[in-house]
Amino acid sequence: MSYQALYRVWRPQKFFDVVGQEHVTQTLQNALLQQKISHAYLFSGPRGTGKTSAAKILAKAINCEHAPVAEPCNECAACLGITNGTIPDVLEFDAASNSRVEEMRDVLDKVKFAPTAVNYKVYIIDEVHMLSISAFNALLKTLEEPPKHVIFILATTEPHKIPLTIISRCQRFDFRRITAGSIVNRMKLIVEETGIDCDERALQMIARAAEGGMRDALSLLDQAISYSQDRVTVEDALTVTGSASQAFLNKTAKAFQDKDVASGLEALEELLFHGKDPARFIEDLILFYRDMLLYKTAPNLEESLERVMLDDEFRLMADETPTEQIYQLIDFLNKTQQEMRWTNHPRIFLEVAIVKLCQMETSQRETASSGELQQLLTRIEQLESELHHLKANGVAAAPQDATPQPQKQVQRTSRNAFQPAVGKINEVLKQATKNDLNLIKGNWGEMRSSLMKSHAALLNEAEPVAASATAFVLKFKHEMICQMAMSRGDFLEAVSTILNKLTGKRFTLLGVPEEQWLTIRENFLSTQHGEEGEISGPAHEEEPHIAEAKKLFGEEFIEIID
Incomplete structure (x- = not known):
């Protein structure tokens, strides 16, 4: 095939091209320059974040003819051979397809032989968590004390499945999910280099749908380019990612605000007719109200908005929607999203959610009234307690016959x-x-x-x-x-x-x-008293002390506490 996917064509060939993993690339570059190379590395992290690419770049930098260098030159015979896969000393081993101990032993038997084309043998074991227990045991001893000319680089998306004895013998680097901003900047560079006309807002939609994976983002971009005509638009990106448009979200939120159940269900029918995913729609709604909340509380952070465009309709709706109602909407949508994961009928859950959201204004007011009543009762309780405490401390200056009245009132209130x-x-x-x-x-x-x-x-x-x-x-x-x-x-x-x-x-x-x-x-x-000795006994023993206290301070000022 003459055509190659974008993520293959634009695979990083230098540490500089590994986007969003500066904490890893900077450490590796410093180790290369100082010639402090470890015998084993473990690269862990989500899919599409550059683990295998960084392993190949490290293999080239170690064996580059200009070493020690922070970046491979990609021009010498060693770098070109490793890039093309023609140098047998750099072996990429897929543990998912070769998980048995026999296959691992075939590889380890060749470790003791010196490299033939470059200075170091580099074994890149991808998806290492797929190895069997026997294969891990076979790898363990070699990994602990390998020959000086051998370097192991293990890559995995699930490090918790790797035995601790393996992890303890490696330098571990955790790759992070790539931020949407970094993905957008990388895609901008790619579309500029390839001469593709693309809307920046469409790139942002694709970057958010990729969920931190550069490979997923480039695959979606490749698909959007194939779907579009002359220019990749926002509508093209929405179609490819399955997201709902801004106008559709505004229409749905307007139905919630106006308590228009019919309009909300019509919008849902239109959504499903166009083949949109109900789970994606719920996520879009959550992000829509998240951006609305951010716009209301921190309007200066426009660059942090993930889903919406600040058009006039959105601004007007944000001004008319109370902040407390946004909290309740996000909470309800989040619960609905969790319930939809375990049902075989997501459409029914979505229709019920639409009806409830269109009727949420009444329950929101009831919740607010209940919260205000609870605060008022708490405040009354505090004031009554303070008043009782003040009167108890200042009772000597007050008439004795007036003292019991506020106490009785407090007790009656508490009793109610x-x-x-x-x-x-x-x-x-x-x-x-x-x-x-x-x-x-x-x-x-x-x-x-x-x-x-x-x-x-x-x-x-x-x-x-x-x-x-x-x-x-x-x-x-x-x-x-x-x-x-x-x-x-x-x-x-x-x-x-x-x-x-x-x-x-x-x-x-x-x-x-x-x-x-x-x-x-x-x-x-x-x-x-007098009926059970166990209870009446202690009372009689305390009576002399109580009587003495009453003589000293007066009976009305004595409170007996066990």
């Missing part, structure tokens, strides 16, 4: 907000033992570390205060946190399940705010 299960708590107190409480406290730290962060945060200021064989009482410092915790079934189930694994017992959690716990416990002690 959360009602603990007093009957169940009293049953726990009747059957409570010190051993059960110590069992829970002893495993409390390990249990919290096993919870999710959102669940563990609810226990920051909570502690178990009483326990029986089947249940325990958990005291919360703040009533609002107690209400939140006891209303979450997933939190209660997680705590009970983890404690069951740690203790071997299934406990039921009973939550109570600190203020209400003091009242419940005091009422229980007064009820059980």
Whole structure:
């Protein structure tokens, strides 16, 4: 064939041409100039980022007739022979096709022989993670102590599959995904050199669809050139990559904004009619709203926009869309994208998502109202607590008969907000033992570390205060946190399940705010006084101290805490 694909024609022949991997090429060039060449290298990274190309360039630079050099000359017999593949001393071995130990031994048997055409034998083993365990074992000893004239370069996209004994004997270089800007600059150079007329916006579309791989980008560019007539336009790039156009995204977002379900479904029908991929459409929508959010919050970063063009329709829509609604749209689209990966009917998911997005304004307002109400309740709770604290400290200057009123009001407000299960708590107190409480406290730290962060945060200021064989009482410092915790079934189930694994017992959690716990416990002690020796005994032992304190400070200023 006379025609070659662009990624083959423009394969890097110097370190300078390896785009986006300066951290690798600079290190290798310094090692070449200082003649500090290692006997084994491991190049790992995503596909199309230049691993094999860099390995061949390194092989040429080592064996160049002008060595030591930072770049191969690509003119001497050694460089030309390695480029053409006519020098047998530089062997490119495909581990995906030759993974058996017998094939690896055939290669290693020739390692001991000196090179015939160049100074160093270089073995480039591509996709090395595909080797079998036996092949790795055969390679291990040779890799540890190879002859002075042999250099191994291993390339892989999955380094976690390589044994650590192999990795520890290599200098490892991790190749990164190439940025869209670097890919665009490389493609600009190629189209200028080849004389192809190409829209810069089309190059940006192709670079984003390549997802960090230069080879994928050049393949898409090659396809777009074949599809186009005289000039590669944005529409050509959209057709090749399967992305939706800017006008189509604006139309879809307008349907969401106007709550026009019919228009949204018509746009989806048009999208599918033109053969677009539903998964690609969801991704385009996410990037569309990502760019809208970036435009609203940081309008000076126009060069960071990945998907949209700043036309008048987009600017107007961005000004009319609240930031909170953009957050909710991105979150919903992201969840839909995850669900579509595991379904055989992505179209149905997409249609349902379109309908929900067109009806999202109402739920957004309800969410905002709920959030504002929660903030207001939190603020009221804080103010009530501060007011109660101030009145408690300044009670000596106030009339004694006025003191109990604000306390009763605070208790009534708290009681309306959360009602603990007093009957169940009293049953726990009747059957409570010190051993059960110590069992829970002893495993409390390990249990919290096993919870999710959102669940563990609810226990920051909570502690178990009483326990029986089947249940325990958990005291919360703040009533609002107690209400939140006891209303979450997933939190209660997680705590009970983890404690069951740690203790071997299934406990039921009973939550109570600190203020209400003091009242419940005091009422229980007064009820059980004289009936059970275990409870009445300690109360009688403390009575002389309590009586003395009441004489010194007054009964209204005493609060008994266990």
